[in-house]
Amino acid sequence: MKPYKTPISALVLIHTPDLQVLIMERADKAGYWQSVTGSLEQDETPQQAAIREVLEETGIDATAYDLQDWHTSNVYEIYPHWRHRYAPGVTENREHLFGLTLPSALPVKLAPDEHVRYEWVDWREAAKRVFSWTNVDALKRLGERHQLTL
Numbered sequence: 001m002k003p004y005k006t007p008i009s010a011l012v013l014i015h016t017p018d019l020q021v022l023i024m025e026r027a028d029k030a031g032y033w034q035s036v037t038g039s040l041e042q043d044e045t046p047q048q049a050a051i052r053e054v055l056e057e058t059g060i061d062a063t064a065y066d067l068q069d070w071h072t073s074n075v076y077e078i079y080p081h082w083r084h085r086y087a088p089g090v091t092e093n094r095e096h097l098f099g100l101t102l103p104s105a106l107p108v109k110l111a112p113d114e115h116v117r118y119e120w121v122d123w124r125e126a127a128k129r130v131f132s133w134t135n136v137d138a139l140k141r142l143g144e145r146h147q148l149t150l
Contacts, residue, residue, distance in 0.1 A: 097138050
């Protein structure tokens with residue numbers, strides 16, 4: 001039996017200096033676009049999870065670039081159709097935010113069981129297309145960090 005997921009995760013906005021952001025379409029939900037995200041595994045820190053998830057979902061080694069812990073997190077209600085992955089009674093997740101700056105829009109090697117396609121888009125466009133409010137919040141924070149607004 002597969003163990004339950006930990007209700008603590010990392011979300012990583014992968015972007016270029018001019019704020020082109022990587023978004024990926026989920027394999028299990030057509031039309032659902034998102035940034036890299038994933039739950040912490042046993043004894044893992046949010047930063048370790050961020051590094052692992054970036055490698056698993058994109059093939060990019062986050063340690064080779066500028067990975068920044070934004071020292072902020074959001075708590076959100078887990079969608080009912082994904083609650084079976086968590087222990088009974090768990091309904092909320094805490095998501096820690098990270099930014100990963102790449103020198104340019106690099107090619108990505110998707111994990112086919114997680115995502116079916118990817119695009120590099122302006123951060124404002126990404127904010128319109130991602131499905132989760134926490135992902136939108138992270139994108140707004142990215143713009144604020146660079147003194148830009150939606």
